Amino acid sequence: MKALLDPRFGFNCTAVLGYELSFLQSVSILQALCSAHTFANAALVQYLFEFCSSDDGFCRLDSLALHMRRLRSELLRSSAQVAGRLTGSLRQAVALSGRKTWHTSRCNALLYLSRQKYYSHVPVGNLLACMTGFKDASFMQWQVLMKYAMQQSRAKNGVFWFFDQQMHGGVPGENPGKDRHTWRSFVVYSLLRKVNSSKEHRRPWAAEIGVSRGSTSEILLKELPSLQMILVEPEITWLARTRMQPFRERVVWINAPSSRASYEVADESLDVVFIDGDHSYEAVREDIAHWSGKVRPGGYLSGHDFTPSCAGVVQAVNDFALQHNATINLQIDCWWFRKSADRTWK
Numbered sequence: 001m002k003a004l005l006d007p008r009f010g011f012n013c014t015a016v017l018g019y020e021l022s023f024l025q026s027v028s029i030l031q032a033l034c035s036a037h038t039f040a041n042a043a044l045v046q047y048l049f050e051f052c053s054s055d056d057g058f059c060r061l062d063s064l065a066l067h068m069r070r071l072r073s074e075l076l077r078s079s080a081q082v083a084g085r086l087t088g089s090l091r092q093a094v095a096l097s098g099r100k101t102w103h104t105s106r107c108n109a110l111l112y113l114s115r116q117k118y119y120s121h122v123p124v125g126n127l128l129a130c131m132t133g134f135k136d137a138s139f140m141q142w143q144v145l146m147k148y149a150m151q152q153s154r155a156k157n158g159v160f161w162f163f164d165q166q167m168h169g170g171v172p173g174e175n176p177g178k179d180r181h182t183w184r185s186f187v188v189y190s191l192l193r194k195v196n197s198s199k200e201h202r203r204p205w206a207a208e209i210g211v212s213r214g215s216t217s218e219i220l221l222k223e224l225p226s227l228q229m230i231l232v233e234p235e236i237t238w239l240a241r242t243r244m245q246p247f248r249e250r251v252v253w254i255n256a257p258s259s260r261a262s263y264e265v266a267d268e269s270l271d272v273v274f275i276d277g278d279h280s281y282e283a284v285r286e287d288i289a290h291w292s293g294k295v296r297p298g299g300y301l302s303g304h305d306f307t308p309s310c311a312g313v314v315q316a317v318n319d320f321a322l323q324h325n326a327t328i329n330l331q332i333d334c335w336w337f338r339k340s341a342d343r344t345w346k
């Protein structure tokens with residue numbers, strides 16, 4: 001059974017909270033809920049040992065269900081309790097978080113079986129599905145709460161954002177390996193796929209502003225064989241150039257700061273622009289101003305680091321949303337807007 005215990009089952013929200021939210025007031029209040037989630041995830045692991053047998057691969061359904069029901073009520077109780085200490089949109093998000101975590105996990109299916117009188121045991125796979133589902137759901141809820149906490153503390157009134165769970169994929173980190181998406185590459189990949197699924201069959205063009213070691217561009221070019229990219233970087237590294245070598249036919253480097261580089265690109269010629277260069281407020285504002293016009297109708301303006309630790313990005317993206325009365329689409333640490341056919345931003 002030990003072999004089944006891998007990090008996929010452990011959720012530790014301090015890792016999600018610690019850095020990003022450490023300077024927000026609400027974080028100390030959220031810590032209580034953080035402990036409840038971490039505890040619930042650990043309890044499921046414990047149930048695996050207590051109620052499942054590695055000999056026959058089955059779990060005792062009655063004991064399992066009893067404990068899981070307690071776990072569920074504890075989660076709902078702690079989210080209600082913590083919500084009571086908060087205000088505004090964060091209060092509501094926290095109040096709903098327990099229920100949402102539970103419903104998006106696959107644990108309900110297990111409880112459903114326990115109500116069918118003829119089952120006394122379930123395959124261990126059912127519990128494992130619940131454990132992975134629960135961990136993912138906890139993580140997703142923490143991302144949502146983080147955005148709310150951040151929004152409440154930093155953003156101006158009137159900004160709306162949409163957290164796109166559909167686009168969840170990839171792993172954190174700068175360079176997780178040649179064939180694995182990071183969160184950011186997965187978002188850009190998904191946006192390009194959305195554009196590509198439209199009726200027109202053209203080769204898509206994307207621009208990455210700030211390329212660094214080239215890990216995002218590399219995986220995009222690899223996964224999307226028809227993709228062509230404009231790579232904007234004032235300090236091109238040897239590593240990035242080497243990585244782009246296999247795709248040289250499909251890549252155009254612009255070795256200049258982004259605003260200057262934008263004059264070399266035709267208006268409305270790009271399907272996706274991904275802004276990930278200088279993260280100061282002024283720079284992101286300039287990048288958005290210079291590159292939003294390069295997006296063709298139906299395409300996306302996107303970027304990285306919509307997080308409290310990059311306040312300049314948050315502020316510049318919020319400004320754009322307010323100016324255009326647009327909703328900010330978010331996934332983990334990425335943001336994007338869609339340019340509609342009438343050239344308004346959605």
Ligand SMILES: C[S@@+](CC[C@H](N)C(=O)[O-])C[C@H]1O[C@@H](n2cnc3c(N)ncnc32)[C@H](O)[C@@H]1O
Nearest residue numbers: 210211212215216233234235257258276277278
């Ligand atoms: C966070 S890294 C980019 C990471 C990269 N997008 C990735 O996904 O791997 C930021 C990069 O932006 C570049 N940069 C800084 N100022 C810039 C500017 N004005 N225009 C374009 N790129 C800039 C830096 O040299 C650095 O390589």
